[in-house]
Amino acid sequence: MERSKLEQLWQSNLNRDTFTGCDFYSIDDLLTEEHLQIRDSVRTWVKNRVSPIINDCAQESYFPKELLPEMGNLGVFGPHVPTKYGGSDADYLTYGLMMQEIERGDSGIRSTASVQGSLVMHPIHLYGSEEQKQKFLPKLANGTYLGAFGLTEPDHGSNPNGMQTHFTEDGDFIVLNGSKTWISNAPLADIAIVWAKNPEGKVQGVIVERGMEGFTTPEIQNKWSLRASATGELVFNDVRIPKTNILPGVIGLKGPLSCLNSARYGICWGVIGAAMDCFETAKKYALERLQFGKPIASFQLQQKKLSEALTEITKAQLMAWRLGVLMNEGKATPAQISMAKRNNVEIALNVARECRQILGGNGISGDYSIMRHMANLESVITYEGTHDIHLLILGMEITGINAFE
Numbered sequence: 202m203e204r205s206k207l208e209q210l211w212q213s214n215l216n217r218d219t220f221t222g223c224d225f226y227s228i229d230d231l232l233t234e235e236h237l238q239i240r241d242s243v244r245t246w247v248k249n250r251v252s253p254i255i256n257d258c259a260q261e262s263y264f265p266k267e268l269l270p271e272m273g274n275l276g277v278f279g280p281h282v283p284t285k286y287g288g289s290d291a292d293y294l295t296y297g298l299m300m301q302e303i304e305r306g307d308s309g310i311r312s313t314a315s316v317q318g319s320l321v322m323h324p325i326h327l328y329g330s331e332e333q334k335q336k337f338l339p340k341l342a343n344g345t346y347l348g349a350f351g352l353t354e355p356d357h358g359s360n361p362n363g364m365q366t367h368f369t370e371d372g373d374f375i376v377l378n379g380s381k382t383w384i385s386n387a388p389l390a391d392i393a394i395v396w397a398k399n400p401e402g403k404v405q406g407v408i409v410e411r412g413m414e415g416f417t418t419p420e421i422q423n424k425w426s427l428r429a430s431a432t433g434e435l436v437f438n439d440v441r442i443p444k445t446n447i448l449p450g451v452i453g454l455k456g457p458l459s460c461l462n463s464a465r466y467g468i469c470w471g472v473i474g475a476a477m478d479c480f481e482t483a484k485k486y487a488l489e490r491l492q493f494g495k496p497i498a499s500f501q502l503q504q505k506k507l508s509e510a511l512t513e514i515t516k517a518q519l520m521a522w523r524l525g526v527l528m529n530e531g532k533a534t535p536a537q538i539s540m541a542k543r544n545n546v547e548i549a550l551n552v553a554r555e556c557r558q559i560l561g562g563n564g565i566s567g568d569y570s571i572m573r574h575m576a577n578l579e580s581v582i583t584y585e586g587t588h589d590i591h592l593l594i595l596g597m598e599i600t601g602i603n604a605f606e
């Protein structure tokens with residue numbers, strides 16, 4: 202999309218977004234002044250910079266890369282990374298609130314922030330060498346660099362342990378072969394954290410940089426979901442990479458899976474944003490739309506939809522808040538994170554579906570945000586572990602029996 206079109210959309214749609222948010226159980230009282238200030242600043246940015254352009258971006262399948270430096274300035278890339286590497290040492294509630302506000306605008310823009318912060322900066326911070334941290338983290342934090350996370354392969358999605366991407370050693374270099382697919386940010390990424398098997402068959406993380414010979418990132422076209430996010434493949438044909446690009450701090454599948462904890466946690470907040478946007482849009486519409494001489498909000502069936510939506514949003518908020526506190530205390534378990542990701546995505550999708558019906562025919566129009574959220578959430582319920590996989594992680598926690606073996 203031309204920059205001039207974006208500028209025109211920003212000017213003509215300014216102040217149209219009147220979102221206020223839902224807080225039926227006074228959850229704001231559980232947050233600090235600082236949390237609320239940061240949340241509100243991200244909310245204002247979304248109103249001014251995301252809402253005016255996002256329908257056009259989604260319709261035209263355009264990832265608004267112009268927003269990356271602004272997101273860097275706002276501090277939404279890796280806020281939990283220490284300030285000395287460009288982060289802001291923020292807590293997990295702050296991170297969650299940021300993801301909520303961004304996904305209120307669009308799940309695709311939140312995906313970019315999740316991948317950059319939780320799946321690229323987080324592993325470099327946790328498992329990278331000091332040299333890697335200094336070289337990459339500040340540029341990722343300020344949005345100069347865009348990162349991608351390559352775990353999923355064409356034949357290995359839910360079961361990443363079966364991955365075929367592998368490397369051999371050649372002096373001070375490794376030689377990487379294989380491919381990853383369905384990778385957010387891939388077509389534009391400057392670097393990718395790629396999980397591959399070493400010569401002993403153990404999983405290791407490698408930083409692959411754009412421009413390395415044999416490394417290509419074809420875009421995946423023809424999506425009905427996350428249309429404002431760039432998704433692609435990472436293809437490696439004898440890519441020679443210095444050994445200094447291997448993440449030295451972790452070996453084994455626990456490397457990538459531990460990064461997913463932070464991203465899945467962010468999603469459990471993010472989808473509340475999408476659900477709130479659907480609820481608020483439907484409530485406003487129901488109060489204004491007249492049928493049979495009355496606002497449709499006066500019909501009990503529509504009140505049921507709205508009441509149930511607000512109830513589910515409120516339960517999801519309480520779960521996200523409590524999980525955030527456990528994350529801050531370092532006590533959250535992977536199974537608790539699975540429960541929250543699974544529950545909150547499911548309720549957001551149900552809220553979107555019910556709220557879309559409240560808008561009747563207008564519900565499928567891009568003039569309203571609901572159908573876009575609904576289509577986006579079909580990706581969110583699949584990535585970062587499918588709905589089924591999170592149920593089985595919980596099932597294992599409850600019964601002690603591993604359904605994957």
Ligand code: TGC
Nearest residue numbers: 312315352359362385453454455458459535584585586605
């Ligand atoms: P399993 O034997 O259970 O575990 C292997 C090792 O990993 C450890 N582990 C974890 N560590 C930290 N956090 C977690 N959540 C962990 N889960 C497992 C585990 O303790 C073990 O460690 P060790 O020391 O004993 O070796 O592994 P498994 O092969 O049986 O697989 C388990 C399963 C199926 C749950 C796992 O593979 C899984 O989660 N599959 C889902 C795959 C997935 O979520 N892919 C996401 C790709 S990234 C993405 O979608 C980004 S979208 C981003 C966006 O746009 O927002």
Ligand code: FAD
Nearest residue numbers: 350351352353358359383384385580583584585586587589
């Ligand atoms: P499969 O694993 O083939 O699963 C297909 C179906 O089988 C699912 O319903 C699943 O629940 C079910 N199933 C599988 N195993 C079991 C079982 N043991 N028991 C019961 N049911 C089972 N990946 C990345 O690495 N990085 C990214 O940035 C990234 N971004 C993405 C962006 C988008 C828009 C999308 C759609 C996906 C993205 N992914 C990414 C990939 C995503 O993580 C995978 O799609 C997901 O993990 C599922 O893998 P799969 O698609 O291969 O499905």
